[in-house]
Amino acid sequence: MTGRMRAALALGAAVAAVVGGVALQLRAGPRAPGGGAIGGDVTGAWYCPHAGGEGWTSTVTVANPGSDPALVRITSLGPGGAEPGQLLTVPAGSEVTVEVPADRRAAGATVEYFGTWVAAGWTSTGEGEEERGVAAEPCQAEAGGLWFLPDGSTEEGQDAYVVVMNPFDTDSVFSLTLVTEDRRIRPKDWSGYVLPAHQVASFRLSGVALGERTVAGELEVSIGRVVTASVGIAEAGGIRAASGITGDPATAIHMPGGADAGRTAVVAMNPGRAGAAVRVALLGEAAGTGGGVPEEVIPPGSAGTYEVQGGDPVELLLSAEGDEGVAAVRRSSGALGDQGAAPGISVPHEAWVLIGHHAGSSEALPSAVFLANPGAEDVRVTLTPLLPAGAPAAGPIVVVVPAGSMVPAAEPGGLPLGSLLAVADDGTFIPVLVSSALNGSGYAMASGVPVPPRFIP
């Protein structure tokens, strides 16, 4: 081989290697995993900070919209720790309701499920002399590190609590800051608060910020995870609860509701660093009536309560200007003054489970369902009852929800007593379930639980 041939060969080899390497790197790249096999075993947990009190009864309802039975373990938690869990099976397409201890404010429960996806919610019923009413919320699927609890008022006749639940194996440490319309309060005792594993704690807000129309809570976890809810108690009677809001605040929040006495307020808090201009609009037939809430500016780090003017039933759409958004709760009153509250929802879904409200393990409360369609197309929604085993069978209800409006799924009393699976044929929607009990003195409002796409029947 001559020198020139060697040089040419060397050059050629080098060029070939470089070109080949670059081509491999850019064209082929590392072998993709091909998605990998999805683990087929389904387990999960719901966290239910249902609170309690003297004369209270709390139930946890688990609804199984799937076609396979689910094994469920319900574990009650209190300030003293966890009680042994009870295992039960939730048959396919039905619900199971279990009464859980609720003799103190710091009470909660964990629902673990195995085999298939289920939804869970809780209902707390106060039948004591001072605390009467109904509160209901879906249980929460996730614990978080930053919680917003807008719904609180310590005006005269109102009391407010934040219930914090640590269902995990590690102690959690958090700080609770109260946010009123013009100040932020971080009590020393609530800074670096250590909540041991498997325990629940409650914080009475009126002990720190008395006489405030709006006392929102902002809970920041430094170690561990917790789940929160706010509980409001009216001296005149009536209790309400709203799940804590975790995740990023939103700039567009839907708050459907109905079957109330016409008094509705929106409580919003702005956890951001800049002021947020919010306005609440009425959707559907009430749109254009001039109702809602005109633009209000919520200063950074503060909260406000805004009475909504308008008809009933009505869906509210809160819009916030700015990048950071707000956290908001709809608060409505029942016919006899009991209040209901539900956090707003920013994302409509294709399918929801609406957990039925129960005054006891066997006493379902009459309820109404309102379906809001914020989209631009009509949506056809099928509601399938998920009733307790042994309950009389009930057929599905089909409702067409016009675009940009909200409709009741049935006349009051027209729905079977229990949970419902609501599935849109095409499109998305937002449902809300309201119930009344105790001869009309109790009023509760709860959002639905979105069904993960994989588990939509």
Added chain:
Amino acid sequence: MSQVRTHEPERPDHPSDEETRRLPSVLVVLVTRDGMGWLRGCLASLSRQTYPRLGIIAVDNGSTDGSRELLTRVLGEARVIQLDANRGFPGSVAAALGTRVASRADYLLLLHDDVLLDPDAVERLVEAAERVHGAGIVGPKVVEWEDPVVLREVGLSTDRFGYAYSPLEEGEIDHGQYDRLREVLFVSSCAMLVSRDAWGRIGPPDERLAERFDDLDYCWRARLAGFRVLVAPLARVRHRAATQRIERTDSEPWAGRGRYYSERAALAAMLKNYSLLSLLWIMPLYAIQSVGKVGGLIASRRFEDAAQVVRAWAWNLLRLPGTVRRRVRAQSVRAVPDRAVRRYMASAGLRLRRWLDVANQLLLGRAGARQEIDEEEETVPTAAVEPLRRRAVSVARDHPVGVAWALAVPVALLAFRSFIGPDPLSGGSLAAFPSSAGGFFRELASGVRTTGLGGTTAASPALGILGGLSWLAFGSPALSQKLLLVLLPALAGFTLYRSVNRRTGRPSAAVIAAACYALSGLALWGISEGRVESLVLLAALPPLGDRVALAFGPVGAPRRWRFAVGTGVLLAVAGAFAPGALLAFGLLLVAQLLVGGEGDRLRGLGLSLGGAAVAGVLLLPIVLEAAGTSGAALGTLVGEADFGLLARLSPTASPGGWAVSWFLPAAAVLGFAMAEGRSERPAVAHLLVGIAAPFLAWGSAAGYLPAGASNAPAYLAVAAVAYCSLIGLGLDSVLAGMGRHAFGLHQVAILVMVGLVAGGLGLQTIRAAAGDWAVGPDRLPPAWPVVVAEEPERSFRVVWIGEQGRGPLPAPAGDADGQVAAGPAWIRYAVRDRSGAVATDIGRRATGDGYAYVERVLQTVLTGEARHGGALLAPLGVRYVVAAEGALPGWALDRLGTQLDLDRIPAGGLVIFRNAAALPRASLVSDAGFRDAASADDLLLVAELRPTLVGELSPAPGGYSADVGTPSPRAGYVLLADQYAPGWRLRTGSGEEEPERAFGWAVGFPVESGGDLGVVYADQGSRTLATIGLAAVWLAALWVTRKPSRARSIRPGAPLESVDEPVLEAAP
């Protein structure tokens, strides 16, 4: 040595009778044994002595060749002491000293029978003894038997440890340069004049010491007693050294055992003659250097030499009482302190000074020498001094290896400065060494794997090597780990140097290639990450490549069987550390098959495969494991799919993998272009390998190759050898053809290559000297020790995870055990205990049903709908799931964060999830559905479990024992979170129970009743036998390939040292 100033008297040719009577009498003690070949000459030389008062007594040590008869005939029966057996020289002298004639002699001349004396030798010796006050022993100048102008001995010295040194160069011609009376530490017993005073006080030589090795002790004792030991060079004798030449009929046993005799004599002499105070510091140092010496000899396969050192120690220990008795006697006549004797010993400082002198001469060069001469003449022409640059070039050209070492040492000191100190290393991918050398051997012999998820996969034979090295490092595995990381790159450079030098015969080219190799991206990556196995592979590959090339070469291997075994041993050593060495070997083989040597390909293939077969036998555990896993045991997940990085020989980002390291492939291409003549064919083979290897490495890292063929570091090691060999071959051709080519592209290419290599090496050196390694003292993430410290008592495992392409797993996880396809990503994982990656797992891959379970759980947790990851991991004993910050995609973190029973705990630098549900490695749990879950293949049942821990079984010899007393009233279940092996047994008060598979992979025992429990492994015996068998095979293979014993010699040719010579005053 001191020069004794004497005043030579004028000597009359023939002394008168009166003068003769005044002369001291000398009795020659001639010791003979089968010396017919030279005894006549010796007797004749004695008969020609000019000294008048000379008597002779001979001691024959049972000669059978007629020597005895000759002595009787010449000297008469009365002058011959006939011993029935060979009592050695000291014993013979002792026999002679017991005679009456000896007691009357003024001097004894102890004489070997293979010595010829010049006629005036005795006269000169006596003269010296008489003239120097206090002379006890006088020795002559000893020259070669056949060639009397060649010096053999002019007095000897030792270092502090009794190792003898001669001031002579090998073959040094006698120009009279030593012809002055000098005082030395000792002289040879081949001809030794001893005064009556001396032997009267110190007695005879130590009869336990063998011939040739008794003189040091004897002279040392004389010195202790206050006598002087002199060399009188004017007295000259010729020495045949018949025993060394194995010319005596019974001298065979001496052959190849010189080290044994010299070692035992040195130790015995020290024990007898040093003061207690001196022994206190000498003996520990001596023991340390003996251990190092044994290690070095074993490492260089000089097993016989190593055994001789050990035997020498054993000999001294067994004869300690006799040594003590003789010590009492020697010390009883002590007249001088040790320091008076040490004046005649060589010191380490002297050795250093000698080296410096040599270096100085090298640097000064001939001009320096001229300058010295000119200084003497006081005419220093400064213009004559060569420029420093030219001198430096000259030195580098003439002594490339020495210059390379001289440069390497300070660089290494800088680079490894953080290794200095007692703190153990951590960080990178470093595998922790056990706390004692025994840890390696225990794991090697253990029937069950104590690491990872357990099981019965046998340990790699590498543990035997690591255990032995740790033992040699004074029993400190931490020290041996540091030494390995420091020395292996140097060894790699050395082996490549030898490889290139063998091919080219040009040390300068080989040195540059070796420097490129030792500073390649792969070598620096290996150091930085603490990858002993990769460094071993780097060190082993050049000789392996040589052997493959030799097998395919025109001549082939000289001794084929030994060649195949040698190749197998080398491959097995590399494969024991890095099983991927087998892949690298295969690549070398394929290249040779494609390119071909000048020889027979079939022969080359046969020899190479023979070597591979031997390696297969030596690596039987690894081979069996590879066979059981479709070869997966040969693969590794190490490496990033970044072609540019891999082409620069860095499997992952590391200090050596920066942009500068492109110089190596670039220079290799130039090297190929320049290689011509004899270098052309090997260059083609190297080019082929150099191109293929990075692609194979990329294919491995990117996941395109089968698991068993995926080993990026192994392929890159082959590429490193190819690159650097091409550089060496190219440089060789350039240097050989310098001046043959007219100026043109060739010279430009040379300049480019020189620039590339010089710049690249320089910058890589700077990078290395910066010492910015991932390993070092205290390099664990800050959070990890804190987490571990929180649970000091409990046994637990850790699953380390990270997405492929986001860097290696954090320390101390080591390399990933496997990977799972989780949604859009590959998630790599490793299962470790609190120690992290351990060196007892070197060469052993993570395989088995337990790992399949881990992958299933990870996939379920990361991609499925399960939120009970803690419960699923609980049977594995996994207490923590850990990732480096940024090593997981957001969705994976979210999935972990939503697990009900995995709690994230604060941790600087790490993402740590704690699993409170984790069971200990061996536990007794209540059986509320546990057995059902354990026996079913259903993760849902596992997720539901909330086992009540009754007690943890603690490790005990051969297994685990329960100190739980009586278990709960309900039936219990013993879970051993190790991969299933049928040899496990549960021992209860009622007998032994066989295990059942738990969770499809672990070991479980249903417990029906309470009482003491024990879990033991019953098949340990068979593993022990297998280990012994394998060790025997290794020893046999090493014995076949052993190097011949290299006996120490204190004669010319041995390490040369000069001894300080204090000036003595002559006797009046």
